[in-house]
Amino acid sequence: MSLISVRDLVVRIGDRVIASMPELDVAAGECVAVVGESGSGKTTTLLSTLGLVHGADVSGRITVGGVDVLTASPARLREIRGSRAALVMQSPQAALNPTMRLGTLMRRALARHGVKGADARERAEEAVRAVLLDPEILRRYPHQVSGGQAQRFAIALALALGAQVVLADEPTSALDVTVQAEVVAVLRRLRDERGLAVLLVSHDLALVSTIADRVVVMRDGAVVETGPAAEVFARPRDPYTRELIAAVPRLPGEDGHETASAAAAPEEER
Amino acid sequence: MTGPDAAAVLAAEEVTLAYGATAVVHDVSLAVDRGGVGLIGESGSGKTTLARALLGLMRPRSGVVRYGSRDLAALDRAGRAEFRRAVQPVFQDGSEALDPRMTAGASITEALTTHHRMSRAGRKDRVAALLADVGLDPALAARRPHEMSGGQRQRVAIARALAVEPRLLVLDEPTSALDVTVQAKILDLLEGLAAEHGLGYLLITHNLGVVGRLCRTSSVMFAGRVVESGPTAELLTRPAHPYTRALRDAVPRLGGEPPRAAGRTEAAAAASGCPFLPRCPLAADRCREEAPRPRDVEGRKVACHRAEEVLDRAPVAHPRADASSPAPRVPHDGSETPDAPRQ
Numbered sequence: 001m002s003l004i005s006v007r008d009l010v011v012r013i014g015d016r017v018i019a020s021m022p023e024l025d026v027a028a029g030e031c032v033a034v035v036g037e038s039g040s041g042k043t044t045t046l047l048s049t050l051g052l053v054h055g056a057d058v059s060g061r062i063t064v065g066g067v068d069v070l071t072a073s074p075a076r077l078r079e080i081r082g083s084r085a086a087l088v089m090q091s092p093q094a095a096l097n098p099t100m101r102l103g104t105l106m107r108r109a110l111a112r113h114g115v116k117g118a119d120a121r122e123r124a125e126e127a128v129r130a131v132l133l134d135p136e137i138l139r140r141y142p143h144q145v146s147g148g149q150a151q152r153f154a155i156a157l158a159l160a161l162g163a164q165v166v167l168a169d170e171p172t173s174a175l176d177v178t179v180q181a182e183v184v185a186v187l188r189r190l191r192d193e194r195g196l197a198v199l200l201v202s203h204d205l206a207l208v209s210t211i212a213d214r215v216v217v218m219r220d221g222a223v224v225e226t227g228p229a230a231e232v233f234a235r236p237r238d239p240y241t242r243e244l245i246a247a248v249p250r251l252p253g254e255d256g257h258e259t260a261s262a263a264a265a266p267e268e269e270r
Numbered sequence: 271m272t273g274p275d276a277a278a279v280l281a282a283e284e285v286t287l288a289y290g291a292t293a294v295v296h297d298v299s300l301a302v303d304r305g306g307v308g309l310i311g312e313s314g315s316g317k318t319t320l321a322r323a324l325l326g327l328m329r330p331r332s333g334v335v336r337y338g339s340r341d342l343a344a345l346d347r348a349g350r351a352e353f354r355r356a357v358q359p360v361f362q363d364g365s366e367a368l369d370p371r372m373t374a375g376a377s378i379t380e381a382l383t384t385h386h387r388m389s390r391a392g393r394k395d396r397v398a399a400l401l402a403d404v405g406l407d408p409a410l411a412a413r414r415p416h417e418m419s420g421g422q423r424q425r426v427a428i429a430r431a432l433a434v435e436p437r438l439l440v441l442d443e444p445t446s447a448l449d450v451t452v453q454a455k456i457l458d459l460l461e462g463l464a465a466e467h468g469l470g471y472l473l474i475t476h477n478l479g480v481v482g483r484l485c486r487t488s489s490v491m492f493a494g495r496v497v498e499s500g501p502t503a504e505l506l507t508r509p510a511h512p513y514t515r516a517l518r519d520a521v522p523r524l525g526g527e528p529p530r531a532a533g534r535t536e537a538a539a540a541a542s543g544c545p546f547l548p549r550c551p552l553a554a555d556r557c558r559e560e561a562p563r564p565r566d567v568e569g570r571k572v573a574c575h576r577a578e579e580v581l582d583r584a585p586v587a588h589p590r591a592d593a594s595s596p597a598p599r600v601p602h603d604g605s606e607t608p609d610a611p612r613q
Contacts, residue, residue, distance in 0.1 A: 037449035038420070146536050176312035177476060181520035181529035188528060203450060206479075206522040210529060233525045247454035248524055249479025252503035 002027050002063075003165050003197035004049055009060035011044050011053055011221075018056065019044040019221045028164065031191050031198040033212035033229070035205055035244070041221040042201045046167055049199065050085060051077045064165060083113060085165040086158025090174050092150040096142040102153055103138030106160060113161055127160035128153070130194070131186045148179030152186055159190070166190065169201045184211055206248050209233045217241045277339040278303040279438045279470050280324055280357060285333035287319050287494075293331065295320050295494045302438060302472045306464060308481035308488030308502055309474045310517065316494035317474050321440055324472065325359055326350070355385050358431035362443040364423030367430060368415045374401070374426045375411030381433040400429040405459055421452035425459070432463070439471040445480060457483060478521050482506055490514045492546055493539035500570025510567050510577040512550050544575070552576045 006024040010017060019041030026032045034042040047053050049062055051069045062069040065084040067076060081087065089095060097105060103124065110120040125135040131152040137145060145153065151171060158166065166187065172180040188211055190196045202208050208215060208229070215232045217225040217240065225238040236242045278301035287295035295316040300309070302324075311317045322328040323335055326342050335342040337353050345353060361367060368377050378397045382388060388396065398408035404425040415423055424444065431439060441460070445453040461484060463469055473485055481488050482502055489499035490513065498511035509515040519530035537548035544550070544557040556575050564571040568581060 037451065149536060176535070177478070177529075178312065178516055178520045178531075178535045180522075181531040182535060184522070184529055185531040204522070205450065206524045206526075207529075209524050210522045210526060230525070243451055245524065247450040249454075249457070249477065249483055251479055251506050251518070251521060251523070252482045253507040254523055254526075 003065055004199055005061075005063045006045075006049065007061045009045065009048055009058070009062060011041070011048060012057040012059075013055070017221050019048070019218075021045050021048075021060075021216075021223060024216065026165070026197040026199050028197050029191055029195040030214070031187070031200060031212050032214045032216065033200040033202060033208040034216045034218060035202055035208055036218035037203055037244075039220065040218040042218050043169055044221075045218070046169055046199060046201045049167060050081055050087060052081075052087075082109075083158075083161040084163055085167055086155055086163040088151065088154050088158075088166060088168040088171045090170045091147075092154040093142050093145075093147065095154060096150060098142050101139055101141055102145070106138065106157055109157060110160060123160045124156075127156040130159055130190065131156045132182065132189075146179070148175050148182055151175065151183050155186065155190070159194075164196060166196055166198045167201075168198065170203070171200070172207060173202075173204070180207070187211060205233075205244055217244070277336065279338065280472070281336045282320065282324060282330075283334045283336060285320070285323060285330045285335060287316070287323050287328060288331045289319075293494065295323070297333070298491075298494075298496050300324075300472075300489055300496065300499075302470050304464075304468055304470045306460075306485035307470075307472050308485035309472060309491065310476065310478065310481055310488055311491035312476055312517075314493075315491040317491050318442060319494075320491070321359075321442055321472070321474055325357060325440055326353060351385075355434045356437045358434065358436040358439050360424075360427055360431050360439055360441045360444050363447050364420065364425070364427035365415050367427040368423060370415050373412055373414055374418070374429075377426065378411070378430050378433050381430045385434050396433070400433055401426075403432060403463070404429045405455070419452075420448050421456065424448060424452075424456055428456075428459070428463075432467075437470060439469060440474070441471055442474045443476070444473070446475065446477065453480075460484060478506060478517060490517065495545060495573065496564065496571075497546065497574065498570060498572045499564075504569060508568075508581060510570060510572040510581045511546075511574045512552055512576075512580050513546050515580060515583075516549070544573075546574075552579060 002025040004026040006021050009021040011019040034045055036042045044053060048058055049064055049069060051072065058070060064080055067080055106124045107120055110123060115123060124138060128135050128137060133149060133152055133156065137149060137153065142150060155166065172183050175183065184207065187198055191198050200208065200212060212229040215227065215229045216223055217238065219240050225232060225236065225241045232241065233245065236245055281301040283299050284297050285295060286293055286297055298320060309317050323330055329343055340349065342353065375397050378400055379393050382393055382396055397411055401408045401410060406422065406425050410422065418426065445456050448456065457480060460471065464471060473481060475481055485502050487500060488502040488505055489496045490505065490511065492513045498505060498509065498514045505514055506518055509518055522529045534549045539545040540547040543559055544562055547553050547557050550557065554576065562573045562575045564573045567577045574580065
């Protein structure tokens, strides 16, 4: 069953369609990536799934964990955002209250869901370990942790509350490449071992190709291509997808692969 | 104006840079001449601080920054003016370099007239030529920064830098704010400009793919020190420093196996011995006791006691060709088992 399901989504500002998504499903244990450049509508699509698009007309049908997002009451929406779906953004530190230790943040969130005392401590530590952090981090303030740690803590927070869905908007763009690799490792692990549904929005095709099971390519608010990741990257059908793939800088010695044949071969390519 | 000399256009010689009492760049040497030189490192590695010193915006605590054969700190007024013309910075976001109230044409004209007197008609022609050089329609001269896309702004910023006919560009993450297709075009542009105008450039970035494409030689910085430098292709296909290797292995590749999480990225650099020690999978007693000095190993300079072993562990040229039998990797990576081969 799909934990995230989108049908006939159209987001309009006035007469202009800023994102349209005929069909999108993310099942448990699956990672679907929406890729595209600025203005493609990828972030709008992601935010729509949590009812977070304001100042625009949103039509269609969206369910997250079986809840109809577009008709849900504000209280129900808050519950989805709080405990069913984890939203992971580019700068997680901005989302963490700077005056509270991470442990306090976590404890308060759990208390709102009726989990207290030793139970809460246990859940917090378990969630933090699941994202490969040392529980010692719970004693620190947001400014005392790195961007990669904050990103993983944001995921842990949602895990502790029982989230089955992770919605990640460019979760690694602000991070160093070595730290990026850690966040990707965590997302893969949660998908594979805990069966999380991951909806990833990114402009980084190389990154996406290493984690996504399926890919949706968007341009100017519309879907131009969709399919299994391995298929789309190996045999892109749409010219725009081909252009995107060709534009990815390759490392010296890295095989251009048949997908890059349309591109100018990098100088050092052998 | 500058006499013909064997010296590189711009060079740092054993430069140490400090903010107050805290040294953030230690004993770094680096030379930029014609063609591209890459400076790679993660946030906090000191690469942007080093760039500030190379632009003459910060004085070394020790060591020398040379413009040609002359010490930058000792230049007279005329020498400084010449230096400021010859070495031009280009930053991450073109809008930083452009006055939001000025049209693209006015911004470029301002740069033109700072260093040369020109007739009105001459200026207009030159602006049009510069815009054409960076692949823009000369009609764009009438637009203000907010009326342009990010890629257009970055091109205008480059045109403005070129207006003064520099010998060298210092590019600090020039494409990291741009979409990939726009990035690819800006990289094409820089490559072309370097070839046509004989420009040199220092490219500061954390994107190894970008460096691999544009820079013949590169230096890798960690904790304020250059840990490895040499031909870029060599560094990236067969790293000799465990940090270069960790960087290389962390880069996601199209359709490749998942990037390697080397782990312990949060560990602070060691205060004594080798700074990379807390993150190094090969740390030995000697590394704790003695900071490695840069030494020559197979065509590059490496600051690692165990460089030969790192080289031996590195897979050869085609990392993806043997994806089915992963080459021996540095141990204790926090990652999981690699994917099955995709083909």
